[in-house]
Amino acid sequence: MHLKPYIFSDIISTLTLQRSQRKVYKISELHDLDTRENLLILRFDVENSPEVALKFAKKLHEIDFPATFYFHTRRNVFIPDIMLEIQSLNHEVGFHYECLDRCQGDFSAARKLFLKEVSQFRKVGIDIKTVCSHSELFLPKNGYLLNNELIMEYPELIKEADLLGEAYFLVRKFKMIHARDTFVRIFSLYNQIDQTSLDQGLHILLHSHRWRNNFMQSMYYSVKDIRQAWSNIKKGKREYDLYSID
Numbered sequence: 001m002h003l004k005p006y007i008f009s010d011i012i013s014t015l016t017l018q019r020s021q022r023k024v025y026k027i028s029e030l031h032d033l034d035t036r037e038n039l040l041i042l043r044f045d046v047e048n049s050p051e052v053a054l055k056f057a058k059k060l061h062e063i064d065f066p067a068t069f070y071f072h073t074r075r076n077v078f079i080p081d082i083m084l085e086i087q088s089l090n091h092e093v094g095f096h097y098e099c100l101d102r103c104q105g106d107f108s109a110a111r112k113l114f115l116k117e118v119s120q121f122r123k124v125g126i127d128i129k130t131v132c133s134h135s136e137l138f139l140p141k142n143g144y145l146l147n148n149e150l151i152m153e154y155p156e157l158i159k160e161a162d163l164l165g166e167a168y169f170l171v172r173k174f175k176m177i178h179a180r181d182t183f184v185r186i187f188s189l190y191n192q193i194d195q196t197s198l199d200q201g202l203h204i205l206l207h208s209h210r211w212r213n214n215f216m217q218s219m220y221y222s223v224k225d226i227r228q229a230w231s232n233i234k235k236g237k238r239e240y241d242l243y244s245i246d
């Protein structure tokens, strides 16, 4: 079968097969796990169109495949009804943080923002256990490279926010194969999944909004991402429309 990039039904068939062969965990469960044999982690970074994340969540629930979905606090992503429904389908919902980006590299301000945003998840009823840093394409960085440097600077922040961990750091100790749907890696995604032996852990990262029903729709959302990256270069910054609880 020839599998096409960013087509929803194709990735669901692949995931269904993987589910039948491996042991699936949510990212927070890695905290107390010590085997990497047969291990399968499915992570979604929800960057926009949360309704597509919900579509994945429902489909995966049908095949008993728990996944972990990381949501931004951006207004078009942080939709409590959708997040709660995903959580109710036995998936984990966490925070896709970009606090250093939003505070232009001011670590102390980013630390405060992080705590405030984690509590925002709890206020709407999300049982948040882990967070995962976002990488904004071509956004100029001021004194840091990655948003997760916030956790490296303040390692106690995870405990202080009553969390179990940060996805990148939790995954690291299992030395898994990382298969992801980013622009260049998408072309090897299916091969990488197929070729990972069962004694090796497998970590699949998908950006839910790119996975659509047909090629034109998928391309539209991929081109939109490239345009945002281009705007980040041109403006040297990005504007955020954020969810506000009050």
Ligand SMILES: [Zn+2]
Pocket: 045, 047, 096, 133, 134, 135
């Ligand atoms: Zn992201």
